[in-house]
Amino acid sequence: MAEAASAPGVLVVLAVLVPLSAGSGAALLLLVGYILKMLDPPPSFAHSMIIAGWVFAAFTAVAILASAVGLLITALRNGPTSLVADGRGEELSEDVARAGEAWRHALLERGIVPFLRDALADPGAAPSERTVHRPVGRIPTLGYSRPGFSSPEDGPAATSRPTFAGPDFTTQEFGGPESRPE
Template sequence: MHMNSAPHLLTEDRPAYERILDDALRHAHERPDLAAIGERLNPVQLRTMAMAAVALITAAAAVEYEHYVKARDELRATVQDRGARATGADELPESGAGIGAVVTVLAPVLAGTAAVIFLLVGYILKMLDPPPAFARTMIGAGWFFAAATAAAILVAAVGLLLAALRNGSTSLAARDSGEELPDDVARARDAWEDALLERGILPFLRDALADPGTAPAVRPPYRPANRMPKIGYSRPDFAGPDEGPAAAPRPSFSSPDFSSPDFGGPEHELD
């Protein structure tokens, strides 16, 4: 269900309004002044009416809400400023971390390529008769680079694991800190919610139960009609001759006389 747009209630705070309203309706049986729920109006009707009167209800706690929004905006500005300064301070470490990541990725590739080349050439030279003296040296260098490749792969795997653990703990800490508000912002939020409940929602519900006619009307759900709507004019009356009032006499029409002028026969010749 969508709430009406209220100029002093931000979109991000509308879920809080709905939560407070639902909680008040859920615990209405605990309040003697709301004991009439269900006799004239049920909770669904009251909720619909409160949704339609958002501007009226939230205006009762406008001062507390303004203080809460101001404190929250100041907190966000402070956090953004700290984040901008931290980004500038971390530019150099990030560059160093980027170089280390490149070396960690390239080291196994280069060492593995060197190992393949030295081993391949060394064993080919060893197949000659007689084998060159440096064939054993190339084979030894190939096995050395193979061991270096294995060590580089192990170091890279450990580095990736540590980075994943560090990023996971950092994101968890950031998520937890985002849910906790400073004391001044939390107090401002609690003050607004209490004022909204005590001076806005509860009086509205009491007035609606005392006199439902004074509360905003609840619109029934739209249902398509089974007949064509009237557009502003009525269809003509096609009543039979024996129905309705007596009709006025119809005018009679006789055909005109089309005799030729001044022509009556041979005795009327022109002079």
């Protein structure tokens, strides 16, 4: 059963990898072949590399065409899978319709209207300058606060940094005060 499930996967991988590898091989063979052909006495294998490059280019074109046909067949076989709520099919339940209307109302009142009010209050200002202090409730609390970044201009609290104190080896093993002979 694992072999049957992997067959379509192998075809998909081949449909992607064969054109890519054949195309890159064709480009490399053609580039090197034509560069070698520009040498004063061209090497004998330059013409063979050019022929191999054009064969790979033809193989790339055939693989791309086969992949496109496979994609088209798959698209036609599967057809449209999304359901369109256009009123011709089933009617939406009353709860779903009420939830959709509540969502549209919340989007309008909490998302669009506040920005339009800001724009109408100061139409000459840039969008980033319009709302400096956001009203409470417009951006939800996510459960964490922003990091407190500061600079030296913020005052002495910003410049007080923790200091490092070396390890305190005070036991007898490390030569602390108890281990010193007097």
